[in-house]
Amino acid sequence: MDGVPNLTQDPVRPGSTKTYEFTVPDPGTYWSHPHVGVQRAHGLHAPLIVEDRHERGDYDAEFVVVLDDWLDGMAAAPEQVRGTLRAAKGMHPGYRTDVEEGRIEDRSGTWEYDVPEALAEPPAGVEPEPPQARLKRQVDYPAYLINGRLPTDPQTFTGNGRARIRLINASGSTVFRVALGEHRLTVTHTDGFPVEPVEVDTLQLGSGERYDVVTDLKSGVFPLVGVAEGKKAQAFAVVRTSKAGSAPQPTAQPGGLGGELLWLTDLRATAEVDTGSGTAGKTGTLYLTGDMMRFGWSINAKAYDPDRPFTSVEPLDIREGEPVRLDFVNQGNMYHPVHLHGHTFAVREIADIAGGAPTRLPRGTRKDTVMVAPGRRVGVDFTADNPGQWLVHCHNAYHVATGMASLVSYVR
Ligand SMILES: [Cu+2]
Numbered sequence: 001m002d003g004v005p006n007l008t009q010d011p012v013r014p015g016s017t018k019t020y021e022f023t024v025p026d027p028g029t030y031w032s033h034p035h036v037g038v039q040r041a042h043g044l045h046a047p048l049i050v051e052d053r054h055e056r057g058d059y060d061a062e063f064v065v066v067l068d069d070w071l072d073g074m075a076a077a078p079e080q081v082r083g084t085l086r087a088a089k090g091m092h093p094g095y096r097t098d099v100e101e102g103r104i105e106d107r108s109g110t111w112e113y114d115v116p117e118a119l120a121e122p123p124a125g126v127e128p129e130p131p132q133a134r135l136k137r138q139v140d141y142p143a144y145l146i147n148g149r150l151p152t153d154p155q156t157f158t159g160n161g162r163a164r165i166r167l168i169n170a171s172g173s174t175v176f177r178v179a180l181g182e183h184r185l186t187v188t189h190t191d192g193f194p195v196e197p198v199e200v201d202t203l204q205l206g207s208g209e210r211y212d213v214v215t216d217l218k219s220g221v222f223p224l225v226g227v228a229e230g231k232k233a234q235a236f237a238v239v240r241t242s243k244a245g246s247a248p249q250p251t252a253q254p255g256g257l258g259g260e261l262l263w264l265t266d267l268r269a270t271a272e273v274d275t276g277s278g279t280a281g282k283t284g285t286l287y288l289t290g291d292m293m294r295f296g297w298s299i300n301a302k303a304y305d306p307d308r309p310f311t312s313v314e315p316l317d318i319r320e321g322e323p324v325r326l327d328f329v330n331q332g333n334m335y336h337p338v339h340l341h342g343h344t345f346a347v348r349e350i351a352d353i354a355g356g357a358p359t360r361l362p363r364g365t366r367k368d369t370v371m372v373a374p375g376r377r378v379g380v381d382f383t384a385d386n387p388g389q390w391l392v393h394c395h396n397a398y399h400v401a402t403g404m405a406s407l408v409s410y411v412r
Pocket of ligand 1: 335394399400404
């Protein structure tokens, strides 16, 4: 019931139906979307919230916040963008339109972009660029949305007491930095799985990532903002806990955006979901490869072809019951949020591929989507406990649509 065309099922034809039936082993914040082309970028996605019957439910209000980027019908169809990116030979396609409400100061310079010098060198004849510019070399969208709403027509969340905010980044290719005006946020879960609570002012989500945060709501009206990193724009909603007071402007910038930022290394699995530091088993290295100049992406230099899943790539063969380590290696200069189907791994190691001691995370968080920064290797562990044929891919819609995917394949 994984929904990957030609791998686990035939595509759902126009005018036909397909019923998915499955049990949900793990509660938490999930979402569903198609894996055909760039259909997701047309808005074909939905939150999937699995309630935890054992949880105390220690909150009074629940806000489901879906962050998205949008251009369909405003600038170009997603399929046109993909074509333009591929044909642009490294040029920056501009899809910005007059919808500029929500433009704010660009904070993308605060990203940790310590790309090793050797890797940062551009090809011969190409002008070098500052690190911040690399994040911008993506699609500029005319609009950024929360729950499908423009900043000029925002959703208003209401409630009192303690709020649980379920954040889902459903975007095509945008990293969002989220903050709620005048509130600190306690991170309790990521990708459905609990972590030891950690309090921050702001956190970032790559495409496909989910975070749950709780906060004790103050009295008033507050901006809930998702800054589109590197794009001078934001998604916007309103949290209202009192009748009095006018709504903040869509350009409102909570001070927390520049405050204490959550790092992946801050997150520790709770004891109940910690898998322990397992013994080394089957190891697979996935080089996140590609060519920005022709906008073609791949894993281990093999571009996944959805019409030929098993022959277009070299699947990583694993056997049921064995411990598996995957190393994601990013030698390029773009961020890749890497997602593994069918499993929730433990993040165990983050290393600079130029050398130096890796940061080991003995109690690293469980996740199913992890941001792999330029110049980094991220090591994740999981137990092969879910036999099947599973896609592993970058969750940037335009990266996976040009082939940045591979297979983890159970064999007997
Ligand atoms: Cu990518």
